[in-house]
Amino acid sequence: EAQVTQNPRYLITVTGKKLTVTCSQNMNHEYMSWYRQDPGLGLRQIYYSMNVEVTDKGDVPEGYKVSRKEKRNFPLILESPSPNQTSLYFCASSLEGTQGYGYTFGSGTRLTVV
């Protein structure tokens, strides 16, 4: 089944403890991105990647890192999480980064930083 898989689905962590949220897609998509969703603010893009080794900042990149060493994986790294990073995170992929293609989203990771 074609899908985007995020792990974990739920995570509670403490301020300052480094964490990684994994994202993997099995559709050979070139484009991948990370979003966060907060009440009243909608979905905001954190980082995106056009292809392997090519990443760029979205709207809200502060406090996050990403890497794209393989086509299928696009992990989101929080080096020193803070409570304002408590949010619902979604990973998405698309065949290409141009707007002529739809995105496939993962099921989400609900992160709580205390």
Place this chain on the structure above:
Amino acid sequence: DAKTTQPNSMESNEEEPVHLPCNHSTISGTDYIHWYRQLPSQGPEYVIHGLTSNVNNRMASLAIAEDRKSSTLILHRATLRDAAVYYCILRDPGSNYQLIWGAGTKLIIKP
């Protein structure tokens, strides 16, 4: 920024057609119109997208106005499983690869 305007919520009866409107008066000539929906506790789901001509797929139809300043997502026969928030989205002209998400329309289906 290219922006969209959608009603906050709409109600429809089960098994009836639903027309979800979207205004995008600042759309540029090369912007596609994308629609996604998000069911409770799930990630967004692609519905349909189009550029100029009306588009149909197994989920819905997209009717695009001739001047492209508005569009309508049509669910031909709504079911309870179609209750979701529907997002009409354009690309941010300042970024080649970013879709700008608004607040969407919460669709309520009455049995």
